[in-house]
Amino acid sequence: MQMVFVLEVRVDAWLEAGGRVKVPRPASCPECGHGWVIFDGFYPRHTRRGRVWIQRVWCASDICEQRSHSLLPDVLVSGRVDLASVIGWALQAWAAGVGHRPIAAQLGVPAATVRGWLRRAAARGGRVAARLVEVARAADPVGRDPPAGGGIVTLVGAALSAAQAWSALSGEPVEPWRFAVAHTAGRLLG
Ligand SMILES: [Zn+2]
Structure with a gap:
């Protein structure tokens, strides 16, 4: 997990x-809720901008014994080599009517990569958006629902409104795509 x-x-x-930066020790285990997890080494993860080491934590509970969990920074998207801000930018551009080839050219990534994100977001974005709508509701119970109109548009709308709602509540700027990663356990694309 x-x-x-x-x-x-x-x-x-x-x-x-x-x-290899200072990583906060989680207060509890994500899998079993046990309150005692310890750091347990690193494993390498490839990104387009170079290799990074990911911290593992080990949970001492009877449920999780012998198992470790990954501790991912909110800039990484599960299963992708590009960062959350890059993928989010592409989704926003597509929702605004830009095609996948100009998006790829702008970002300097292969067109097939962008098409992969878009396909995945089109298929699963609705479900991810539903989670983000819940998060937005927690900050703003009277907020509007994101626009219907397909997985990508709905996902972009939900990510932007969740960030806006929490920014308004906290008085601090909230980066929508990192915030979305944090609230979907890294599964921004489902
Ligand atoms: Zn556990």
């Missing part, structure tokens, strides 16, 4: 350190 932590250092600094 994986859990997500909010990266406190700049993304460039995190990449430069190969992911």
Whole structure:
């Protein structure tokens, strides 16, 4: 199982350190809720901007014994080599009417990669959006639902409104795609 932590250092600094930055120890296990987890080494993870090391934590409960969980920064999307901000930017551009080829050219990634994100978001975005709508509701019970109109448009709408609702509540800026990663355990694309 994986859990997500909010990266406190700049993304460039995190990449430069190969992911070996101070990671907050989780208060409890994401799988069983046990309150005692310990750090348990690192494993390598490939990103388009270089290799990073991902912290594992080990849970001492009877349920989780011998199993460790991954602790992912909120900039990584499950199963993808590109960062959340990049993938989110592509989804927003597509929702605004830009085609996948110009998006790929702008981001400097293969067109097939962008098409992969878009297909996945079209298929699963509705479900991810439903989770983000719940998160938005917790901050703003009278907020509007994201637009219907397909997985990608709905996902983009839900991510933006969840970030806006929490930003309004906290008085702090909230980056929509990192926030979405944090609230979907890294499964931004389902
Ligand atoms: Zn556990």
